[in-house]
Amino acid sequence: MPMKTISRWGAVGALAVAAAAAQDAREIAERARELARQGSTARAVVLYRQALEAAPAAEEMALRRDYAVTLGWAERYEEARREFRRVLELEPEQPAWAQREMARTELFGGNPGGALVWLDRLIQDGDRSEATLVRRG
Numbered sequence: 001m002p003m004k005t006i007s008r009w010g011a012v013g014a015l016a017v018a019a020a021a022a023q024d025a026r027e028i029a030e031r032a033r034e035l036a037r038q039g040s041t042a043r044a045v046v047l048y049r050q051a052l053e054a055a056p057a058a059e060e061m062a063l064r065r066d067y068a069v070t071l072g073w074a075e076r077y078e079e080a081r082r083e084f085r086r087v088l089e090l091e092p093e094q095p096a097w098a099q100r101e102m103a104r105t106e107l108f109g110g111n112p113g114g115a116l117v118w119l120d121r122l123i124q125d126g127d128r129s130e131a132t133l134v135r136r137g
Helices: 003-037 041-054 057-073 077-090 096-108 112-124 130-136
Strands: none
Touching (some): 003 041, 003 057, 057 077, 057 096, 077 096, 096 130
């Protein structure tokens, strides 16, 4: 068999494996989200770690952001802060809900000044949601 054919089939196989891994990561992450929303944060954290190991780079930021939020819900604030920093390195512009979760992590993690920085940024960007204004107040 010519080398070109082998290389082509090798590339197709690699793409199939990558696609399967991405699908696995999405399914694991969805289960982790369900568990986190049900209050089973310890189990959700384990699943998020598995999803991050299987996820392609293109999906890492969103998974890592959800993982950081879940760590905050699990009261593992230092770990949540570390993960949020990684998220911000991957994508500095985050949606308002994620920034509110960052503020929550700072507040309940013992850093009210850090929470105020996030909340002030949200207000400056035009967020007038009750969730932001109540926490800022």
